[in-house]
Amino acid sequence: MQQVDKHKVAQAFGRAAHSYEQHNELQRRSGNALLQRLPEWGDTGLDLGCGSGWFAPRLKQKAGQLLALDLSADMLHQAAKKAEIETICADMDAMPLPKQSLDWIFANLCLQWSADSARWLRGWSDRLKPGGVLVFSTLLAGSLHELESSWRQLDDHAHINRFIAFEALEQQLAATGRRWQLEQVDERLCYPQLKDLLLDLKGIGANRVNVDRRPGLLGKQAWQRLNLIYPKDNQGHSVATYRLAYGVIYG
Secondary structure, eight states: OOOOOOOHHHHHHHTTTGGGGGSOOOHHHHHHHHTTSSSSOOOEEEEEOTTOTHHHHHHTTTTEEEEEEOOHHHHHHHHHHSOOEEEEESSSGOOSSSSSOEEEEEEOGGGOOSSOHHHHHHHHHHEEEEEEEEEEEEEEETTOOOOOOOHTTSSSSSOOOBBOOHHHHHHHTTTTTOOOEEEEEEEEESSSHHHHHHHHHHTTTOOOBBTTOOOSSSHHHHHHHHHHHSSSOTTTTEEEEEEEEEEEOOO
């Protein structure tokens, strides 16, 4: 179990609601991969951690009734503009839906915000009807390793959110007692400048929200040093590696 300040998560994503889609390239890639793993149709589907509803129009084509759950009311307001959805403003760890009530669940890059991923996997798989499918993507340990190692040369504070190891996620899936599949994929995004990467993390609300985050603001001198340390490719771009898990759980 990890310590996640849900109030700060809600605030971060609320602030990002209007800028989110300028910075959601990773979410688009992972969501497109998840769509291929979803069934063609279900009476009731759930977009879990829906954010600004980028995938809502396509998900609505796969369900008679599309529910959309998010911790941020601002994000849900954006999502409701895109498709006919039933919004649920709630903490996904509370699982505010009955067991065996959903034909499918689409959970794109939200598991990493859970305070207890093992309980999340058990609980949401229990919400599937017999024959239902839960598809999810999440960040794994090793994500943003370039940024983490660069920070480590400056100070001893943790600057990157902690992510689950692939083997630990496998164990948690096995503990659900259901059939499942899991795949690991690395996605690399290139940024003309390092500040573009940091703006992406802030723009999607994914800047640090763990309770032991580094206090204070980053000074000009530290920023300049970080910029010099950070590895660049042959074109001088800052490359960030996101280690993703794509999972499927069967009801």
